[in-house]
Amino acid sequence: MKVFEKLLKAIALLALIAGVLVIVLRLFEKKREKMDELDAYLMNDDDTDVPAAASASDEEYLDQDLGEWNSLDERASVVLSFLVDPAKAEGFQKELADEGYSSNYDKETQILETVLHGPKDRQEIEEFEVVLKKLLLSTGSTYLGFAFE
Numbered sequence: 001m002k003v004f005e006k007l008l009k010a011i012a013l014l015a016l017i018a019g020v021l022v023i024v025l026r027l028f029e030k031k032r033e034k035m036d037e038l039d040a041y042l043m044n045d046d047d048t049d050v051p052a053a054a055s056a057s058d059e060e061y062l063d064q065d066l067g068e069w070n071s072l073d074e075r076a077s078v079v080l081s082f083l084v085d086p087a088k089a090e091g092f093q094k095e096l097a098d099e100g101y102s103s104n105y106d107k108e109t110q111i112l113e114t115v116l117h118g119p120k121d122r123q124e125i126e127e128f129e130v131v132l133k134k135l136l137l138s139t140g141s142t143y144l145g146f147a148f149e
Helices: 001-042 058-067 086-098 120-138
Strands: 077-083 103-106 111-117 143-148
Touching: 001 120, 058 120, 058 143, 077 120, 086 103, 086 111, 086 120, 111 120
Parallel strands: none
Antiparallel strands: 077 111, 077 143, 103 111
C-alpha cells in the first residue's frame, strides 16, 4: 500500500510539473507572438505609406511665438525671419512697409527679416501678427522663427 501511495504521489507530482511546464511554455509562446507582431509592425518591409506625424503650420508657429510676448519694452527688438520666393519678396516688403514695418531681403538665402521694435503692447503685437499671417498666406512664404536683438 505504501508503494502504491508513493507511486500515486510521484505521478501527481509529475502531472503538476507537466502542467506548470505547459503553462510556462504557453506564456513564452504568446510573448514571442506579440514580439513578432511588434517587429512586423515596426520593421514594415512593404511599400505602404507610414503616416507622418502631424505638423503645425507656419501660421500656428507664428501664433505660438508671438503669443508668448505680452509686450515689448522700449529697448527691445525682435527679428522675425521668413523664407520668401524672390518673385514675391518685393510684394512682401511693400505690404510690410505699407503697415509701417521695415524689412531686409537677402536674395542669396531668400530670407526676409523684419524687425519689431518696442515699445509695443499686446494689441500692437496682435495687429502685427495679423499682417504677417496675411502675408504668409498670400505669398506662400515660410516662417522660420524669431530672435531677440
